[in-house]
Amino acid sequence: MRVSTFALGALMVSAVPAFAQDDLVTRGEYLARAGDCTACHTATGGAYMAGGYPFEMPMGTIISSNITPSDQYGIGKWTEAEFADALRKGVRPDGSRLYPAMPYPSYANITDEDIAALYAYFMQIDPVDAAPKVETALDFPFNIPGAMAAWDLLFAGGDPYTADPELTDQQNRGAYLVKGLAHCSTCHTPRNQLMATDNTRFLAGTAVEGWYAPNLTSDDISGLGQWSDAEIASYLQNGHAMGKAQAGGPMADAVQNSLQYLTDQDIAAITAYLRTVPAIRDQGQDTPAWSVTKATPADWTQIEPGMVASDQPGYIAADMTDGAQLYNVACAACHGMTGQGSEDGTFPPLTGNSAVGSANHNNLVMAIVQGIHRTGADGTAVMPAFGEGQSMIHGALDNSQIAAVSNYVTASFGKGDAGLTGDDVSDIMAADSAPWLIEHAKVLFWAGVALAGIVVIALIAWALRRKRTV
Numbered sequence: 001m002r003v004s005t006f007a008l009g010a011l012m013v014s015a016v017p018a019f020a021q022d023d024l025v026t027r028g029e030y031l032a033r034a035g036d037c038t039a040c041h042t043a044t045g046g047a048y049m050a051g052g053y054p055f056e057m058p059m060g061t062i063i064s065s066n067i068t069p070s071d072q073y074g075i076g077k078w079t080e081a082e083f084a085d086a087l088r089k090g091v092r093p094d095g096s097r098l099y100p101a102m103p104y105p106s107y108a109n110i111t112d113e114d115i116a117a118l119y120a121y122f123m124q125i126d127p128v129d130a131a132p133k134v135e136t137a138l139d140f141p142f143n144i145p146g147a148m149a150a151w152d153l154l155f156a157g158g159d160p161y162t163a164d165p166e167l168t169d170q171q172n173r174g175a176y177l178v179k180g181l182a183h184c185s186t187c188h189t190p191r192n193q194l195m196a197t198d199n200t201r202f203l204a205g206t207a208v209e210g211w212y213a214p215n216l217t218s219d220d221i222s223g224l225g226q227w228s229d230a231e232i233a234s235y236l237q238n239g240h241a242m243g244k245a246q247a248g249g250p251m252a253d254a255v256q257n258s259l260q261y262l263t264d265q266d267i268a269a270i271t272a273y274l275r276t277v278p279a280i281r282d283q284g285q286d287t288p289a290w291s292v293t294k295a296t297p298a299d300w301t302q303i304e305p306g307m308v309a310s311d312q313p314g315y316i317a318a319d320m321t322d323g324a325q326l327y328n329v330a331c332a333a334c335h336g337m338t339g340q341g342s343e344d345g346t347f348p349p350l351t352g353n354s355a356v357g358s359a360n361h362n363n364l365v366m367a368i369v370q371g372i373h374r375t376g377a378d379g380t381a382v383m384p385a386f387g388e389g390q391s392m393i394h395g396a397l398d399n400s401q402i403a404a405v406s407n408y409v410t411a412s413f414g415k416g417d418a419g420l421t422g423d424d425v426s427d428i429m430a431a432d433s434a435p436w437l438i439e440h441a442k443v444l445f446w447a448g449v450a451l452a453g454i455v456v457i458a459l460i461a462w463a464l465r466r467k468r469t470v
């Protein structure tokens with residue numbers, strides 16, 4: 001008896017480190033999901049975490065790195081401290097700087113314990129011994145080595161998150177996730193002239209890749225003030241909240257890769273923290289985007305005959321320009337003639353829908369252009385894409401048709417005719433809203449050089465004149 005207890009004891013001692021390591025890896029995997037590393041580090045169709053995902057930025061194209069433990073092409077030789085510096089400060093072991101397409105300004109909040117878990121997880125995933133197929137190509141002057149050092153000095157490299165004594169433990173946990181790993185702010189906070197998040201308007205909403213990441217502040221009208229806890233939880237885990245909104249585009253990816261895996265406690269913590277984010281009201285908004293319930297179905301006596309669903313179901317004539325007709329053939333089968341959606345909510349109502357009632361029409365237009373393909377905790381949602389070149393199963397809509405159907409949808413189920421034109425739709429899709437400073441950086445750089453040159457010449461001239469007069 002005594003011997004066997006001893007043997008058991010010995011076994012446990014030797015097994016403890018292995019168990020602890022497994023726990024660390026499991027926790028690291030959870031954190032990697034919370035941080036959504038795969039969204040950026042796994043290219044479409046590419047190997048897990050092997051990089052190669054292109055980011056079209058106003059300063060050029062940035063390619064995500066291979067972060068598998070490959071010695072030559074990945075981070076296989078990195079120490080934990082080097083890994084921590086890349087994540088939190090944006091600095092590689094050789095001292096070169098990452099571009100903030102990698103959200104290190106947010107990840108600066110990650111605690112040492114969580115860094116250790118992430119490191120343990122990444123060191124044991126399958127190494128991929130290949131460089132990403134494409135290389136980063138930045139425009140001048142952003143490709144000057146060290147160009148990012150000044151930016152980092154201004155905007156990055158804070159200390160890991162420390163609990164705010166004003167907040168409860170639950171709110172602090174939420175703040176840690178929202179500001180850090182889950183980097184909600186990267187998409188939902190507007191950016192300043194230098195492309196850094198403008199934290200005076202924290203989570204107040206901004207455009208991202210043609211979509212619009214709405215206001216998440218506690219404001220009753222513009223933000224989440226009137227969403228229930230259950231609605232926020234459903235949106236984050238499933239990607240939709242009945243009577244409020246559905247997640248498409250980049251938010252659908254965040255739900256699919258990341259948020260659906262978070263525990264109920266972490267989702268509740270995020271919600272509890274969002275309640276504390278200072279309210280910011282969008283100018284001129286007097287009712288919430290989701291609050292419109294009027295539905296004005298088309299008056300079919302006013303519409304030219306032909307091209308109604310009963311004549312040619314699913315058929316979209318290239319020259320069809322009437323919004324009501326387009327809605328009838330392209331949308332009504334799922335969303336209903338009066339925009340009421342399907343009874344079980346699989347096809348959501350367009351009345352009382354934040355994408356339709358918002359003063360910003362990006363999400364309505366982008367949902368029509370790209371469709372929705374998303375798997376959340378409660379299943380998969382699919383809406384076909386109607387944009388040209390995106391649609392595989394049926395006729396595409398050209399930009400003026402997308403404008404016409406959007407105008408019909410906002411007029412009938414939203415706050416009134418959006419008045420969009422085909423050109424507005426192209427602008428939304430092009431999504432090139434670089435801050436003025438970034439767009440003009442090249443000119444400004446040379447203007448700066450020229451100015452510096454003029455100053456130097458003036459100084460020399462002044463010195464020479466002085467010398468002569470002395």
Ligand code: HEC
Binds near residue numbers: 040086098118136
């Ligand atoms: C929003 C996109 C995005 C997310 C999310 C993201 N990364 Fe990155 N990451 C990038 C890009 C882009 C680069 C390359 C930046 C450059 O070349 O300057 C990068 C670079 C890195 C590097 C430096 C590797 C090297 O040698 O270049 C590491 C390490 C890294 N990421 C780890 C992570 C981890 C771990 C996570 C999740 C916790 C993560 N990243 C999440 C976009 C992202």
Ligand code: HEC
Binds near residue numbers: 188216224235247
């Ligand atoms: C990669 C960019 C991105 C990230 C990261 C992101 N979001 Fe979003 N979010 C969006 C976009 C875009 C939308 C609009 C989606 C749509 O309407 O189809 C959105 C919509 C939402 C909505 C619905 C709001 C409304 O009024 O309709 C909520 C709530 C939300 N996000 C919460 C969060 C939270 C909390 C986080 C962090 C845990 C987060 N998001 C991270 C881009 C992002």
Ligand code: HEC
Binds near residue numbers: 356368
């Ligand atoms: C085959 C069915 C189907 C068709 C056809 C369809 N939709 Fe959808 N639509 C969906 C589904 C499914 C969702 C997402 C539901 C969810 O997230 O739970 C959706 C979501 C939406 C949203 C919310 C998007 C967001 O990101 O917030 C809008 C707006 C919308 N549809 C408008 C339209 C319009 C306009 C048309 C016609 C041009 C159309 N839909 C055609 C099924 C469809």
